[in-house]
Amino acid sequence: MKKPNYRKELIMLPLLLISIALCIGGHFILQPNYQNNHWAEYSLAALPFLMFAIVIIAIKIAIKADKEE
Template identity: 70%
Template sequence: MLPLLFVAILLCIGGHFILQPSYQDSSIAEYSLAALPFILFAIVIIAIKMAIKAEQKDP
């Protein structure tokens, strides 16, 4: 789960980096910022599935 945490941290940092005024006119920046919450939500779902799988392995 630690790699998922690092990916989520990098996405948050990248999102703040894209919010800089120099990227305001870029449509790619707009689309990536709009997709960011959905990507983070997908990471949460993957982490929950991994936790369920790990819980079932332990007796």
């Protein structure tokens, strides 16, 4: 029986931490202090696209790891 390879799962851990940081940062930018800033509006609009890109990267890593097994 083949031992499981945890290397690919550990590679996905920074992706998880980045997505957590994006969620926290998005909530931080929603504060009333930043309501009139244009950069806050643009960064909040970009958050879903960044998270979607992270999901696509994670899926590609998972497919590659599944093919190697």
